[in-house]
Amino acid sequence: MPYTVWHINTVEERWSCHIMIKLKDVELSFPNKKHVLNDVSLDLDQKEVVGLVAPNGTGKTTLLNVIMNNLKPDHGFVEIDGLRYESNRRIKEIHQRICAFPLENELFGELSGYEHLKLYKNMWQSQVEITKLVNILKMGTYISQRVDTYSLGMEQRLCFAMVVASDTPIMLLDEAMNGLDPENVALISGQIQELRDSGKLVIMVSHLLDNLQSLADRVLFLREGKIAQDLNMHERRDNFLKMHAAPSLLSKLHADAVLDVFQGQALIDLKKMDDAAQRSFVLELMANNISYRIEPLSLADEFRLTFHR
Known part of the structure; x- marks a missing residue:
């Protein structure tokens, strides 16, 4: 109409x-x-x-x-x-x-x-x-x-x-x-x-x-x-860890922590890990030369989690 x-x-x-x-x-x-x-x-x-x-x-x-x-x-x-x-x-x-x-x-x-x-x-x-x-x-x-x-x-x-x-x-x-x-x-x-x-x-x-x-x-x-x-979009938002989806490392995380795996990238909810676990996991990523970023969710991330998860 x-x-x-x-x-x-x-x-x-x-x-x-x-x-x-x-x-x-x-x-x-x-x-x-x-x-x-x-x-x-x-x-x-x-x-x-x-x-x-x-x-x-x-x-x-x-x-x-x-x-x-x-x-x-x-x-x-x-x-x-x-x-x-x-x-x-x-x-x-x-x-x-x-x-x-x-x-x-x-x-x-x-x-x-x-x-x-x-x-x-x-x-x-x-x-x-x-x-x-x-x-x-x-x-x-x-x-x-x-x-x-x-x-x-x-x-x-x-x-x-x-x-x-x-x-x-x-x-x-x-x-x-x-x-x-x-x-x-x-x-x-x-x-x-x-x-x-x-x-x-x-x-x-x-x-x-x-x-x-x-x-x-x-x-x-x-x-x-x-x-x-x-x-x-002006509010401060929580950070998440975005990494190359390495199955051997993802398997070490609690299932609730892995929010999404899409096109070879994994999205990790840092709130599901305490500070020590976060530090240990990042060090393991670095040791295995696996690329990662720590940043808030993009709108594309929010869209996938809302409509396709």
């Missing part, structure tokens, strides 16, 4: 600096799939980049659709800046505060990229300078061309620019980096950081875990319809 685009004809006084999304006990099932969302409660504040991570088909886009009111939960509620989707007037008022990454079928092939940006600027009556935005995102060589001539990467950059052009306090980005090369991933990432620093709440669905590792302030893992992990 595509995101709803609301045509805003009048805009009340610009929103206050504090914007928050609140989800309380949200549940949603489909006829062929029960508990796609299962008792989801969240408080999301302004000036955050929030990553939403899960395997494909497990509720990420559904959650964004609930936030946008394209899907109504069976139970619970959504609040945007203290407002609920209770009437058409409230829906319009809320959608002045929020913009979602357009779907491919929401682009008009016969229009230029520039016309799409102007459309979004006018819909939300924002003050964004389109020419400046085009230059920042390096879109000048094709922004005047019809969108039906665009490559996937060009479309993705345009869709991101459309969200930025709205200048809403809350921005929902569903796989905004899909189809982009590393240079453009870095370009979009830099702009997302600037949006956050300017006070925006940016919620982004992404499978680029290394990118989220450096970009997000908070990462949510959605599993079986629930928030399985809520990671504050």
